[in-house]
Structures are given as structure tokens and as C-alpha cells.
Amino acid sequence: MRPVDLIRKKRDGGEHSAKEISSLVEAFTRGDVPDYQMSAWMMAVLLRGMSSAETAFLTDAMMRSGSVMDLGELPGVKVDKHSTGGVGDKTSLILAPIVAVGGLIVPMISGRGLGHTGGTLDKLESIPGFNVNLSPGEFLRVLRETSCALAGQTAELVPADKKMYALRDVTGTVESAPLICASIMSKKLAEGIDALVLDVKTGSGAFMKRQEDAEHLAQMMVDTGRRMGKKVAALITDMDQPLGRTVGNSLEVAECLEILGGTRHAMSEDLRYLSIELAAWMFHLGGRVSDVESGRQLAEEIIAQGAALGKFRELCRLQGAAEAARLPLAKFTAEFKAATDGFIARIQCEQVGLASLVLGGGRNKQDDAIDHAVGLELHKKLGDAVKAGERIATVHYNDPARLPEALRLLQEAYDIGPKPLNAQRILVKNIIGGEPSAFSSS
Amino acid sequence: MRPVDLIRKKRDGGEHSAKEISSLVEAFTRGDVPDYQMSAWMMAVLLRGMSSAETAFLTDAMMRSGSVMDLGELPGVKVDKHSTGGVGDKTSLILAPIVAVGGLIVPMISGRGLGHTGGTLDKLESIPGFNVNLSPGEFLRVLRETSCALAGQTAELVPADKKMYALRDVTGTVESAPLICASIMSKKLAEGIDALVLDVKTGSGAFMKRQEDAEHLAQMMVDTGRRMGKKVAALITDMDQPLGRTVGNSLEVAECLEILGGTRHAMSEDLRYLSIELAAWMFHLGGRVSDVESGRQLAEEIIAQGAALGKFRELCRLQGAAEAARLPLAKFTAEFKAATDGFIARIQCEQVGLASLVLGGGRNKQDDAIDHAVGLELHKKLGDAVKAGERIATVHYNDPARLPEALRLLQEAYDIGPKPLNAQRILVKNIIGGEPSAFSSS
Numbered sequence: 001m002r003p004v005d006l007i008r009k010k011r012d013g014g015e016h017s018a019k020e021i022s023s024l025v026e027a028f029t030r031g032d033v034p035d036y037q038m039s040a041w042m043m044a045v046l047l048r049g050m051s052s053a054e055t056a057f058l059t060d061a062m063m064r065s066g067s068v069m070d071l072g073e074l075p076g077v078k079v080d081k082h083s084t085g086g087v088g089d090k091t092s093l094i095l096a097p098i099v100a101v102g103g104l105i106v107p108m109i110s111g112r113g114l115g116h117t118g119g120t121l122d123k124l125e126s127i128p129g130f131n132v133n134l135s136p137g138e139f140l141r142v143l144r145e146t147s148c149a150l151a152g153q154t155a156e157l158v159p160a161d162k163k164m165y166a167l168r169d170v171t172g173t174v175e176s177a178p179l180i181c182a183s184i185m186s187k188k189l190a191e192g193i194d195a196l197v198l199d200v201k202t203g204s205g206a207f208m209k210r211q212e213d214a215e216h217l218a219q220m221m222v223d224t225g226r227r228m229g230k231k232v233a234a235l236i237t238d239m240d241q242p243l244g245r246t247v248g249n250s251l252e253v254a255e256c257l258e259i260l261g262g263t264r265h266a267m268s269e270d271l272r273y274l275s276i277e278l279a280a281w282m283f284h285l286g287g288r289v290s291d292v293e294s295g296r297q298l299a300e301e302i303i304a305q306g307a308a309l310g311k312f313r314e315l316c317r318l319q320g321a322a323e324a325a326r327l328p329l330a331k332f333t334a335e336f337k338a339a340t341d342g343f344i345a346r347i348q349c350e351q352v353g354l355a356s357l358v359l360g361g362g363r364n365k366q367d368d369a370i371d372h373a374v375g376l377e378l379h380k381k382l383g384d385a386v387k388a389g390e391r392i393a394t395v396h397y398n399d400p401a402r403l404p405e406a407l408r409l410l411q412e413a414y415d416i417g418p419k420p421l422n423a424q425r426i427l428v429k430n431i432i433g434g435e436p437s438a439f440s441s442s
Numbered sequence: 443m444r445p446v447d448l449i450r451k452k453r454d455g456g457e458h459s460a461k462e463i464s465s466l467v468e469a470f471t472r473g474d475v476p477d478y479q480m481s482a483w484m485m486a487v488l489l490r491g492m493s494s495a496e497t498a499f500l501t502d503a504m505m506r507s508g509s510v511m512d513l514g515e516l517p518g519v520k521v522d523k524h525s526t527g528g529v530g531d532k533t534s535l536i537l538a539p540i541v542a543v544g545g546l547i548v549p550m551i552s553g554r555g556l557g558h559t560g561g562t563l564d565k566l567e568s569i570p571g572f573n574v575n576l577s578p579g580e581f582l583r584v585l586r587e588t589s590c591a592l593a594g595q596t597a598e599l600v601p602a603d604k605k606m607y608a609l610r611d612v613t614g615t616v617e618s619a620p621l622i623c624a625s626i627m628s629k630k631l632a633e634g635i636d637a638l639v640l641d642v643k644t645g646s647g648a649f650m651k652r653q654e655d656a657e658h659l660a661q662m663m664v665d666t667g668r669r670m671g672k673k674v675a676a677l678i679t680d681m682d683q684p685l686g687r688t689v690g691n692s693l694e695v696a697e698c699l700e701i702l703g704g705t706r707h708a709m710s711e712d713l714r715y716l717s718i719e720l721a722a723w724m725f726h727l728g729g730r731v732s733d734v735e736s737g738r739q740l741a742e743e744i745i746a747q748g749a750a751l752g753k754f755r756e757l758c759r760l761q762g763a764a765e766a767a768r769l770p771l772a773k774f775t776a777e778f779k780a781a782t783d784g785f786i787a788r789i790q791c792e793q794v795g796l797a798s799l800v801l802g803g804g805r806n807k808q809d810d811a812i813d814h815a816v817g818l819e820l821h822k823k824l825g826d827a828v829k830a831g832e833r834i835a836t837v838h839y840n841d842p843a844r845l846p847e848a849l850r851l852l853q854e855a856y857d858i859g860p861k862p863l864n865a866q867r868i869l870v871k872n873i874i875g876g877e878p879s880a881f882s883s884s
Binding site for chain 1: 479485486
């Protein structure tokens with residue numbers, strides 16, 4: 001079938017075969033299908049949708065467009081976690097060492113921040129010397145030595161996704177659920193993992209503002225992973241406020257170190273809870289424990305014994321961080337204070353992320369440089385009582401010229417209301433594909 | 443607005459402003475909007491549609507992408523006809539001289555055949571010496587001297603359409619009614635005409651197989667033309683069988699010469715009727731007569747006086763045809779005969795067009811060469827009685843190797859049934875925008 005016939009088929013609502021999809025993706029990756037045909041096809045996919053089978057075929061074809069990691073030489077079950085991105089979302093840095101200590105292998109390929117959301121690689125790079133650009137051989141060596149590794153995507157991994165994403169970005173085809181699903185799942189499954197826990201965010205700081213959209217994408221990713229023979233579950237989690245008490249790269253690493261070390265802080269309890277929850281699901285899907293509750297206990301024990309922090313330090317050393325390296329600190333701080341008495345009624349989470357971005361902590365374009373020291377320390381969660389003049393956030397900044405815009409964004413972000421919230425906030429809103437009975441611990 | 447924002451707007455079902463559309467078309471024509479963005483936008487247009495206003499904006503922007511003919515120096519009303527294409531459809535050659543004799547100016551820019559449909563330029567080129575490649579100056583000179591001219595599109599006319607059509611062809615976006623409408627109307631209105639009669643074909647030999655699709659496109663074209671200040675009407679006409687008694691270039695010219703000269707032939711009556719009908723509408727919309735019936739009478743008189751044939755001869759001379767030029771004849775003929783007694787129950791008109799194509803009379807690709815002499819002479823219309831062994835068509839061919847495929851296609855095309863058709867066939871099925879009261883003859 002010629003590319004134009006495949007475009008017409010999808011345009012008219014038809015369903016592609018595995019062969020049709022793989023030939024299209026292969027030819028596009030080789031450069032034999034031009035961008036203008038791929039973009040027309042992706043627009044047809046966006047408007048016509050894809051069946052569960054087609055989405056799995058696309059994921060598989062994209063995954064096979066490059067090399068797939070072969071971790072067969074490492075004894076043990078390989079598990080990973082993927083988050084759809086949020087503000088203050090730093091669970092990867094907490095999870096990876098906990099799960100590695102717990103006996104599973106965590107080959108984690110991560111991304112960089114873009115727009116209001118942060119990225120794991122940027123956070124790690126705030127640790128002086130930490131190298132996220134590992135060759136496949138280096139990645140394997142770190143994994144072998146310490147059972148977890150955190151690095152960026154190499155050029156060999158899923159080249160079809162790089163080409164497709166660059167095109168989607170400029171042709172209005174980013175927002176297609178099957179294309180998002182295939183992009184995420186092809187990259188994760190190219191890691192050679194056995195099981196995957198998805199953290200699909202919903203709320204004002206998430207890409208999916210509505211819970212039903214998040215659940216739809218989550219279901220699609222779970223179906224795709226299972227069709228490809230992997231154990232997958234998705235937690236639908238709240239992103240109506242930043243996770244934890246920091247936003248900004250080195251500030252977030254410091255918060256993770258606290259949690260890994262067992263120090264509790266009221267403002268970090270949501271982050272700690274979610275990290276343990278995700279780790280518990282990884283233990284469960286990875287067959288390390290027979291139920292999620294046992295996974296939670298295991299994660300708690302690993303933190304309590306100090307093993308989680310030890311593993312993170314070992315990882316830092318193996319990935320090049322200097323022994324006594326200190327996280328960078330911003331030169332100045334400023335307080336963002338409440339204008340009136342009341343309760344935090346709403347947080348426009350995206351604006352909080354943008355406040356960190358304008359300080360230099362994030363990027364608008366993929367090649368923008370980052371200031372790892374800047375960011376926000378938060379003092380109030382949704383529903384918390386505040387007095388007029390009480391601080392809501394501390395702004396850490398290096399460039400005074402950037403402060404006013406950050407404060408303006410924070411002002412926009414926080415609404416103070418006269419009454420406490422009438423319902424308790426739930427962090428994990430739903431679990432897709434997560435009936436424990438569906439997974440044996442074989 | 444950036445191109446990606448325009449794509450997203452259309453993708454989400456939004457309505458574009460005139461400025462949005464003109465900036466997109468201008469930038470695409472200049473090469474500042476890449477093909478991959480235009481193809482995504484056109485796919486969104488195909489699947490989301492366009493309002494009547496948007497379609498007119500697009501037509502206008504495409505028309506203005508090149509030079510628009512200025513016929514202001516020619517005194518008189520300029521009218522044209524456009525057909526959506528069919529098999530044996532040769533009315534342009536009959537109309538143009540009749541309407542020119544009748545006192546209107548006919549600046550007719552025509553196309554070439556593609557696939558099963560013929561094209562006016564190919565038919566004219568079967569007349570030895572006839573030059574369809576006129577410069578704008580030559581076109582104007584012929585028009586000035588004889589009030590009609592028939593030529594191909596120059597590079598200056600509607601360059602946006604050439605670029606867009608080439609892209610639509612390979613991205614599955616040909617079948618969009620607003621894109622078809624804008625492509626046709628931008629080219630016709632760039633001729634600098636005052637009025638336009640559309641012949642929108644429906645049936646087995648037409649691009650629109652279903653009458654409702656033809657009517658939808660016709661309504662869109664009428665609306666677009668009127669929004670741009672032109673008088674427009676559309677006749678929805680039958681293409682369930684070839685028009686007239688010939689298919690193939692020189693054979694079709696010969697049939698036109700017969701009709702222009704006043705010779706009647708039962709198998710050509712449908713062609714004669716439709717030509718007079720279209721000419722009558724052109725006279726009416728052009729303000730030459732106060733009603734269509736007077737237009738019919740005028741056309742008949744012009745034929746009867748011999749003025750139509752005289753005008754066609756004059757046009758041939760002005761466009762370079764040799765004085766005593768003879769139409770080329772094919773070397774061989776073969777008869778396609780009925781296998782059984784009965785009545786012509788169905789004609790797959792597209793197969794008849796393809797039979798002429800495989801003989802060399804048409805083209806699969808835009809740069810295929812054409813054999814002007816070959817084609818079909820038809821002896822039976824739908825509903826006609828036939829005896830076993832009686833001829834249905836005479837095949838005119840030069841290459842005996844091509845004959846079997848042509849005969850196979852004819853066999854496929856004609857169904858003979860046991861009973862006569864139970865309803866009379868109607869050639870003009872509907873008229874869109876054609877209430878005579880809607881057009882004053884000012």
C-alpha cells in the first residue's frame with residue numbers, strides 16, 4: 001500500500017494492520033515517506049482515533065525503529081515508572097534507589113523539563129558532576145553495579161519518536177491520545193523492562209486538565225503495554241497543586257534527599273506518600289511482593305534503614321558526581337506573602353511552574369540553558385489557613401530583574417478564599433489496570 | 443497567528459478569518475509555510491469542513507496568489523463555463539463559439555484529461571497546429587479578435603492552486619469539497635469573468651457518484667462565486683453514460699463540428715441538448731437574454747445560421763491551426779458487440795473512459811503522451827434495445843496490443859438486461875442557484 005492509500009484509509013476511519021503501520025513508520029524513519037505525508041496521516045489519526053490494536057502496533061513499530069536495550073544479562077526483574085509530568089514532581093529520584101534496594105532493576109531513561117513542567121535529567125544535573133549522558137555501555141555498567149541508572153535518551157533509542165515528535169510539535173498533532181501513548185510507551189518499552197507503573201497526572205498543573213482524559217490515556221497505555229506482554233498499571237494522581245514543598249532543580253534534589261534520609265516535613269508528605277505508593281506498585285508488578293500493602297511496608301523499611309539514601313549516594317558516585325559535592329544555592333531569596341486572611345482556595349499549578357521557569361529554572365525551548373539553583377520553596381498547601389502577611393512561598397533567585405514576573409505569576413496562581421475547602425483532597429484518584437488479582441507474583 | 447495555531451484552530455473545528463486564510467495561503471505560496479504544515483491543515487479542513495465564508499476567503503486568497511486577468515479593455519460581459527469532468531464531455535468546444543457569436547466574451551482557461559476523464563486542451567490539440575499554450579498577451583489578442591479563446595493555465599495564474607493540488611494528490615486531501623470548490627473557483631475567477639455556469643456531473647462516470655454530493659459541491663461553488671460578486675448557476679447533470687457518441691480526442695472534435703454545423707445524429711442529441719442548455723444559461727447570466735428559454739432559441743439560431751461553425755473555424759485559425767488541416771484517424775477499427783439480446787441496463791461510465799485511456803487516448807500521469815486519433819464511437823445509449831451480435835461501440839486504435847484490454851473494459855462497462863428501463867433518463871437533474879428571478883438581466 002502506498003503512503004497516500006494509508007492516509008486515505010485512516011482519513012476515512014479505517015483500521016490499519018500491523019504491517020501497514022510498521023511499513024509506514026519504517027519508511028518515515030528511513031526518510032522514504034516525506035514529512036508532508038506523515039503530518040497528514042497524524043492529523044487523520046488525531047481526528048479519527050486509533051483502536052487499541054493499532055495503538056499497540058504503532059508503539060511496537062516505533063520501538064523497533066531503533067535499538068531495544070537487551071538487559072538479559074542482568075539477573076532480575078526490570079521495572080520502571082513514567083510520569084506524564086507536573087510541577088514539583090520528583091518521585092523518580094526517590095523511587096529508583098528504593099526499588100533498587102528492594103531487589104528489582106530500574107533502568108530509567110528520563111527526559112528534560114519543557115514549559116511549566118520539570119524534568120528528571122535537569123534535577124539530576126543540579127548535582128555537580130552528575131552525568132546523565134551515558135552510552136548504552138555505561139548505562140549497563142551502572143545498572144550492573146547498583147541496580148538502578150538514570151540517564152537521557154540516546155540517539156539509538158526510538159529514532160521514529162524523535163522525528164514524529166518534532167513534526168507533531170509544528171503541525172498541531174501533539175494532543176492525540178494514541179500518538180501520546182505510542183510516544184511514551186515505545187520509549188519505555190525500548191528500555192527492555194518487564195513491568196511499568198504509570199503516574200498519569202490530572203489537574204491544573206497537568207497536560208490533562210480533566211480526570212476523564214487522564215483515565216482515557218492511562219487505559220490506552222495499560223492496554224498497549226499488556227498487548228506487548230508487559231505488566232502495567234496506571235495511577236491517576238492529583239496535579240492541582242505542586243507535589244512536595246519545592247519547585248526548581250537543586251531545591252527539589254534537596255527535598256528528595258530529606259525524604260530518602262527519613263526526615264519528615266509536613267509540606268512534603270504528599271510527595272513521600274506518592275513515592276512510596278509508586279514504589280509499592282513497582283514492587284508488586286515486579287513480583288517482589290504479593291500485594292501492594294507489602295510493597296508499601298518494604299519501601300518504608302528501606303527508607304528507615306537508611307538504605308535508600310545510601311543507594312542514591314552510590315548512584316551519584318557511579319554517575320560521576322563529586323564525593324562532597326554541594327547543591328548550588330541561589331544568591332537571593334524573597335517572600336511571596338498572603339494579601340488577606342483566609343484559606344488557600346485554588347492553586348493554578350501551571351503558573352507556579354512558570355514562575356520557576358521565568359527565574360531560569362525551566363526552559364521554553366528545548367535548547368534553553370537552565371539555572372539549577374533557582375526555584376520556589378512552598379509553605380502552604382490547598383486548604384491551608386493563612387494570615388495576611390504570612391508567607392506562601394519563598395522565591396530563590398539569582399537575577400533580580402526576573403523576580404517581578406515570578407511574583408506576578410505566583411499572585412496569579414494562588415487564590416485565597418474565606419472558607420476552608422469542604423472536601424479532603426485525594427492524591428491518588430484512581431488506579432487503572434490495577435486490580436491486584438490481575439497480576440500474579442510469578 | 444503562527445501556522446501551527448491555524449492548524450490547531452481548524453483541527454478543533456474553529457472558523458478562520460479572511461486574514462488568517464490569506465496569510466496562510468500567501469506564506470505557503472512564498473514557501474514560508476512548509477508542505478508538512480499545509481498538508482496537516484488541509485487534512486483538518488477535509489475532516490472538519492469549512493463555512494461558506496471561509497471557502498470564499500480561501501478562493502479569494504488563492505485567486506490573488508497570482509495575477510488576475512484584467513479584461514477591462516474588452517467591451518462586453520465575460521462569461522465562462524466549468525465542468526467537473528466526465529466521459530465524452532465536450533460541450534466547451536460547442537459552447538464557446540455559440541456564446542461568442544451571441545455577443546458575450548468567453549475567456550476559457552481549460553485543463554487536460556486525467557484518468558478516465560478527457561480534457562478540453564487535449565481535444566483541441568488533436569486539431570493539427572492548434573496552440574493551447576497562449577501567453578496572456580496572445581490570449582487577449584485572440585479574445586479581442588473573435589470574443590472567445592481556449593487555452594491552458596499559465597504559470598502566473600493561481601500558483602497557490604498548483605502547489606496545493608500537488609500536495610493534496612499525495613496526502614489524501616483531494617476529496618474535500620471546500621478545497622475542490624476553492625481550486626475550481628479561484629482558477630475560473632482569475633479569468634476576470636462576470637458570470638459562470640457550472641456543469642456539475644453526477645453518476646458512474648463522474649467524480650461525485652452521488653447526486654447529493656454533486657449538489658453540495660455545486661451549492662458551495664455558487665455561494666462562493668456570489669460572495670465574490672459574480673453571477674453563478676450550477677446545472678447538476680447526468681454522467682451515468684458517456685455524453686454524445688464519441689470518446690477520444692479527434693473523434694470528439696469531429697462530433698462537435700457536426701453539431702456546430704447543424705447536422706443531427708440521434709446518439710449526439712444529449713450532447714447537443716446540454717450544450718444548448720449551458721449556452722442558454724451563459725446568455726442568461728451574462729445579461730444577453732431575459733430568460734433561459736430565449737437563450738435556447740438564440741443558441742439554436744446561431745447554429746442554424748452556420749455562425750457557430752464559422753466562429754469555431756475562425757478560432758482555430760487564430761490559435762494556429764492549419765487551414766485545410768484534417769483530424770488524425772486511427773489505423774484500425776474493431777467492433778464491440780452485444781453478447782445477448784436485450785436492453786442496455788447499465789453503463790459503468792468510468793470503464794468506458796478507461797477503455798479510451800488504455801488505447802492511448804488519455805493519461806494516467808500528468809506528463810503521459812496522448813494518441814489523439816484513438817477512441818470509441820458509441821452506438822447505444824442506456825435503455826436502447828440490442829440484438830446479440832449487434833455492435834455497441836466501434837474501437838478506433840493504432841496499437842493492436844492495446845485492443846484486448848480496451849475490449850475487456852467495454853465488456854465490464856456494459857450490462858445488458860432483459861427489460862427496457864422503467865423510467866426515462868433525465869439529463870439535467872437539478873439547477874442550483876438558478877431561479878431566473880434571482881438574476882436580473884442588468
